[in-house]
Amino acid sequence: xxxxxxxxxxxxxxxxxxxxxxxxxxxxxxxxxxxxxxxxxxxxxxxxxxxxxxxxxxxxxxxxxxxxxxxxxxxxxxxxxxxxxxxxxxxxxxxxxxxxxxxxxxxxxxxxxxxxxxxxxxxxxxxxxxxxxxxxxxxxxxxxxxxxxxxxxxxxxxxxxxxxxxxxxxxxxxxxxxxxxxxxxxxxxxxxxxxxxxxxxxxxxxxxxxxxxxxxxxxxxxxxxxxxxxxxxxxxxxxxxxxxxxxxxxxxxxxxxxxxxxxxxxxxx
Numbered sequence: 001x002x003x004x005x006x007x008x009x010x011x012x013x014x015x016x017x018x019x020x021x022x023x024x025x026x027x028x029x030x031x032x033x034x035x036x037x038x039x040x041x042x043x044x045x046x047x048x049x050x051x052x053x054x055x056x057x058x059x060x061x062x063x064x065x066x067x068x069x070x071x072x073x074x075x076x077x078x079x080x081x082x083x084x085x086x087x088x089x090x091x092x093x094x095x096x097x098x099x100x101x102x103x104x105x106x107x108x109x110x111x112x113x114x115x116x117x118x119x120x121x122x123x124x125x126x127x128x129x130x131x132x133x134x135x136x137x138x139x140x141x142x143x144x145x146x147x148x149x150x151x152x153x154x155x156x157x158x159x160x161x162x163x164x165x166x167x168x169x170x171x172x173x174x175x176x177x178x179x180x181x182x183x184x185x186x187x188x189x190x191x192x193x194x195x196x197x198x199x200x201x202x203x204x205x206x207x208x209x210x211x212x213x214x215x216x217x218x219x220x221x222x223x224x225x226x227x228x229x230x231x232x233x234x235x236x237x238x239x240x241x242x243x244x245x246x247x248x249x250x251x252x253x254x255x256x257x258x259x260x261x262x263x264x265x266x267x268x269x
Contacts (some may be wrong), residue, residue, distance in 0.1 A: 009043055010268060011211040013071070013202050013228055014261070015220035016049040016059055019238055022256050027062065034265035035063050041269055044209050048198045050074045050182065050190055050224050052118050052154070053089070055136040069209070073118060074182055074192045074224050075201035076153040087121070093204060094120065097179060097193040099155045100148035105174045106157060107144060113159040115144060117152040130158055155179075155191040162187040182224035190224065198224065199231035219253065219264055221245060236264050 014020055020035070021027050039045050047063075048071040049056055056072055066083045069092075078093040103115060116126035116135065123137025124130075127144050135156075147155070157167075167183045180192040198220075206216060218225070218232035221241040226248040229235030237246045239255030246252055254260030 007212070009209075009211055009215065010038075011044045011046060011202070011206050011209060011216045012038055012265070012268065013046045013048045013198070013216070013218040013232065015198075015222065015225050015228075016047060016051060016056065018221035018240070018256055019219055019261050020047075020063075021059070027059075028259055028262070030259045030262040031265075032063060034262040035065075038265050038268055039065070043268065044068060044205075044211060046071060046202065046205055048075075048202060048218070048220075048228060050222075052124075052136060053077055053079060053121055054123065057089070069205045071198055071201040071205065073154040074180070074190055075196045075198045076192050077120060078201045078204065091120070092208075093201065094153060095193045095196050096151035096153055098148065099152050099179075099191065102176055102179050102191055103144065103148055103155065105176070106170075109170055109174065110157065110159055110162070112161070113157055115147060116156040116158070117147045118154040118156075120153060124156070130156075131160065134158070153192070157189040157191070159187045164188075182222070197227040199227035202228060202231060217264075217268065219261060221256070 020031055035045060046069050047056055047060060053072045056070055067081050070079050076095045079089045080092050081089050114128045114130055116124040118124055123139055124135050125140050125142045125147060164183050164187055167187060167189050171181055179194055180196050182190045214233045216232045217234045218228045219236040220228060221238035226245060229248040235249040237249035237252045238260050239252055239258060253264040
């Protein structure tokens with residue numbers, strides 16, 4: 001490690017959308033360079049996102065990350081990157097659940113919503129096409145019942161005509177206590193196995209990489225980052241994050257428009 005010892009190594013967990021990438025999907029050179037500098041200094045940079053694996057791989061490639069670990073699907077999928085492998089990655093942890101109970105309840109309340117489940121490394125099975133550009137990979141339209149034909153890592157609920165506030169109200173009303181859920185900025189909800197979050201997956205990565213708990217840093221902007229920010233010894237919320245996310249963090253950096261991620265990463269060097 002440049003300028004230090006193995007004991008100085010940090011595990012730096014980074015959300016993607018709204019943290020490294022703008023909501024238009026752009027990454028500034030300052031952010032890209034800062035990620036590279038932190039890696040060059042010998043720290044363990046781990047991308048941790050609600051995105052599926054196939055949607056995270058292009059981001060990792062853009063950042064020059066081809067070794068190490070990634071936490072995908074809000075913690076349900078963890079992979080190890082290695083360019084020597086046939087696919088360039090291998091699954092290390094995959095947590096699944098039976099989506100039928102939650103999907104049955106949601107269908108009754110949101111019959112016009114679009115539902116999708118992740119096929120790891122391939123794409124999604126879905127009841128209806130999602131808005132252009134929202135999901136990566138191969139898309140296969142199937143009846144709702146096909147979505148619960150087997151256990152899955154992740155369920156996505158999308159209702160362009162609804163709101164995120166409506167989704168929060170719906171979760172409270174339905175009492176979805178057998179899954180972990182995260183509501184996005186728009187009318188988008190992710191369902192994951194109960195008790196699974198970015199934090200649970202990152203703790204497993206921390207143990208595998210032998211980084212000490214007090215040497216953990218995490219940065220994010222969304223409600224699905226709350227557990228991760230609380231887990232890290234130094235949890236950092238983006239400047240545009242809402243009050244719930246800010247409350248979970250130890251500090252706040254600049255917003256996405258202010259290259260807040262670059263500001264934080266440079267402070268680690």
